[in-house]
Amino acid sequence: MILVTGATGTVGSETVRLLSARHQPARALVRDPSRVAHRAGLADEIEVVTGDFDHPDTLDAALAGVGTVILVSPAVPAQEIAVVDSAVRNGVTHIVKITSKASPDSPVDRRRGQARIEAHLAATGLPHTLLRSNAYLQNLLALAPSVRQTRNFTMSAGDGQIGMIDARDVAAAATRVALAPAAHAGRTYRLTGPALITYGDIAKELSRTLGHHIEYRRISPDEHRAAMLRAGLPEAVATSNAQAFGLIAEGDAAWLTDEVATLTGAAPRSPQAFIAEHAAAFS
Ligand SMILES: NC(=O)c1ccc[n+]([C@@H]2O[C@H](COP(=O)([O-])OP(=O)(O)OC[C@H]3O[C@@H](n4cnc5c(N)ncnc54)[C@H](OP(=O)(O)O)[C@@H]3O)[C@@H](O)[C@H]2O)c1
Structure with a gap:
């Protein structure tokens, strides 16, 4: 089972659409189910679950039984770290993290935040793949x-x-990685x-x-x-x-890279x- 966070957002909604087109069993994590795009058109294999990054109990309920998480969000460190910690508690086996340029000493706060999330993810030892776009x-x-x-x-x-x-190509790459995660463990793709x-x-x-x-x-x-x-x-x-x-x-x-085509x-x-x-x- 694949879980997609931020499933009403730019990358997440397209990822859900692609998984639905493949009839891949997946969960779309949203805070407001009424905001799910084309919900009626989604395959039966897609389950919409309600959860909030700021409420870890809702994350635990959503992540139970999940194998792979596609982690996409506004990248607030405390929120993504809460998802990572819930994934560890629930025995998730792979995380595909959507990310951007990241460095602990960047002048850009957002990039320092991404670096904090990536460092936390690495420290858990959970197999993961970074999609740096x-x-x-x-x-x-x-x-x-x-x-x-x-x-x-x-x-x-x-x-x-x-x-x-x-961003639809980021979603396509995330989908491919999530469908065969073991082959991409420990890899960073620059998209x-x-x-x-x-x-x-x-x-x-x-x-x-x-x-x-x-x-x-x-x-x-x-x-x-x-x-x-x-x-x-x-x-x-x-x-x-x-x-x-x-x-x-x-x-x-x-x-520029050719990693979208490769994936x-x-x-x-x-x-x-x-x-x-x-x-x-x-x-
Ligand atoms: N934009 C760029 O040029 C760019 C480039 C490279 C990398 N990135 C990375 O892409 C990621 C953002 O992806 P995106 O553009 O697809 O994001 P987005 O469109 O802004 O979507 C954010 C998603 O997170 C959800 N969300 C926000 N707060 C939440 C909460 N408390 N609990 C549960 N869900 C919550 C939103 O739900 P609601 O619909 O309920 O608000 C929405 O589904 C970031 O990691 C960013 O660094 C972006």
Whole structure:
């Protein structure tokens, strides 16, 4: 039995859809079952269970009888550590952790948090696999209201290149690993899309797809942080985001691998295909 956490989120919902398409017995852990996408269309093998990372008793109930956990969440250390500890208590045999760049001395709080979670997971001795991804193409959807309303967007990523990946390919990789976990124990896969792109390239692609000019307005990380705070983002999130975009401007996300194809047997989706598919959201 495979359990997917964060099953209403970007990666988790696609992972559940893929497991359902294979009629693979699986549990989707959610805090609100009414938020499960296309619930009526899910295979009988998919069980929706209610649980909250902040309430370990609910995790223990959900994890009983589970072999493999696909761990995806907003990556708050205490919450993911609670899932890992519950997995140990319940005899789970493998964890597939969705993660990002991580380092204990990163200036970005989120990356220090991922490093804490990964260190805890390693210390348990539980066999596990890390899927460390570049930035998700789905992040571009946050630009859609501005592009729609003003035909421009602001961003502090400068002209830094990014190996952006479609989160559906992260889900496909997680599914493949979870179906044959022993072969992937102790491995870290670095997942990216097929090409390096800049936000300037994204503006050009949006312009081509929409048939009118879309402008990328470059702002500094400090200006970006202030804009995110004005838009209502929590301070910690705005700070981490602005720091991460500042690093991207310096080349921090300019890495590509072919590990999606190695794991899934299919080429990763391209930024061009993503923008074409979501054109209506931007126009
Ligand atoms: N975005 C990127 O560019 C990027 C790049 C690389 C790696 N990553 C990694 O990807 C992961 C995030 O994946 P994602 O984008 O799929 O996440 P997401 O869309 O933000 O989804 C988060 C999920 O966690 C659930 N959740 C939140 N709090 C919960 C709680 N207390 N108890 C139970 N469930 C809870 C949410 O449920 P509700 O629907 O109820 O809120 C939702 O299903 C992070 O580890 C991040 O570091 C992201």
